[in-house]
Amino acid sequence: MNRRVAVVGHGVIGARVAEELARGGVDGAELVGIVVRHAPDTPAGPLLTLEQALDAADLVVECAGQPVVHEIVDAVLSRGSDLVVTSVGALLDDRLGPRLGSLGPGRLLATHGAVGGLDLLASAARSGGLDTVHVRTTKKAPALVRDWMSAAEAERITQSPEPVTVFSGGPSEAARLFPDSLNVVAALATAVGSTDRVTVELVGDPSATRTTHEITASGDIGDYSFVIRNTPSAQNPRTSAVTAWSVLQTIASLTGRAPLIA
Numbered sequence: 001m002n003r004r005v006a007v008v009g010h011g012v013i014g015a016r017v018a019e020e021l022a023r024g025g026v027d028g029a030e031l032v033g034i035v036v037r038h039a040p041d042t043p044a045g046p047l048l049t050l051e052q053a054l055d056a057a058d059l060v061v062e063c064a065g066q067p068v069v070h071e072i073v074d075a076v077l078s079r080g081s082d083l084v085v086t087s088v089g090a091l092l093d094d095r096l097g098p099r100l101g102s103l104g105p106g107r108l109l110a111t112h113g114a115v116g117g118l119d120l121l122a123s124a125a126r127s128g129g130l131d132t133v134h135v136r137t138t139k140k141a142p143a144l145v146r147d148w149m150s151a152a153e154a155e156r157i158t159q160s161p162e163p164v165t166v167f168s169g170g171p172s173e174a175a176r177l178f179p180d181s182l183n184v185v186a187a188l189a190t191a192v193g194s195t196d197r198v199t200v201e202l203v204g205d206p207s208a209t210r211t212t213h214e215i216t217a218s219g220d221i222g223d224y225s226f227v228i229r230n231t232p233s234a235q236n237p238r239t240s241a242v243t244a245w246s247v248l249q250t251i252a253s254l255t256g257r258a259p260l261i262a
């Protein structure tokens, strides 16, 4: 039987995910509708309220931002539906992180999103073997300016002719300060089961044409290094275009016809 999927959010990621589901692009999954904040001109499927989505779907896919994860997580999981989150940073938030083990009966799954290699790093961490994990993300500099920054900081980021470090610290703070740019860090920390061993650096590069995530990890079990260079989405330079396809891959893994590689 097909998974009945409702997509929450119809921006860069949600619209592509919904369109692909609607055209039958994921074996074993069908789109029942989308939950939006503002009605789009050409929605990929029927517009539903969250309540209607919960009645119609057995799998809800969040593509709308960290605040929306907090809004819907209890309602979805307590109804017994599964929830895939794209805004993975919400899992590191104190409102949700400590409760993850007690939510259900639906299952919560985070997409690997704009990065990869998390399966291998999770396997290495399972051995107890990872001592350090570092991620260095480089994005086009203007995409990293935020409302909470001072004018001087915004100017430093946008006017520098050289790459500038915009943030350096731990994954929880990274996901809180850059909620629409560093969800990959939360996915990495979740995969390795630690926020303490993960360090994060965010760099703004005026000449970057791709978003780069450089992940390095090390321990007795091995040394690992992944470099991911993603093309930013044309509509939203903060989001890597591959992310929607990763969400679709995550949905595929939850169907009865899951991909052979897990």
Ligand SMILES: NC(=O)C1=CN([C@@H]2O[C@H](COP(=O)(O)OP(=O)(O)OC[C@H]3O[C@@H](n4cnc5c(N)ncnc54)[C@H](O)[C@@H]3O)[C@@H](O)[C@H]2O)C=CC1
Residues within 6 Å of the ligand: 008, 009, 010, 011, 012, 013, 014, 035, 036, 037, 038, 063, 064, 065, 066, 068, 086, 087, 088, 111, 112, 113, 114, 115, 179, 180, 181, 183, 184, 187, 236, 238, 239, 240, 243
């Ligand atoms: N895990 C990963 O690798 C990545 C995760 N993300 C996450 O995905 C989110 C979405 O990214 P994009 O599609 O590029 O953003 P976007 O800004 O293009 O789309 C977000 C959509 O969500 C809608 N929305 C907001 N609140 C809503 C609500 N309460 N109900 C229904 N819809 C609502 C907005 O109206 C907008 O259409 C980001 O905010 C970020 O948290 C983004 C990139 C990579």
Ligand SMILES: O=C([O-])CC(=O)C(=O)O
Residues within 6 Å of the ligand: 113, 114, 179, 180, 181, 182, 183, 184, 185, 211, 230, 238, 239, 240, 241, 243
């Ligand atoms: O799209 C990307 O490369 C990463 C991103 O925005 C996020 O992790 O929130």
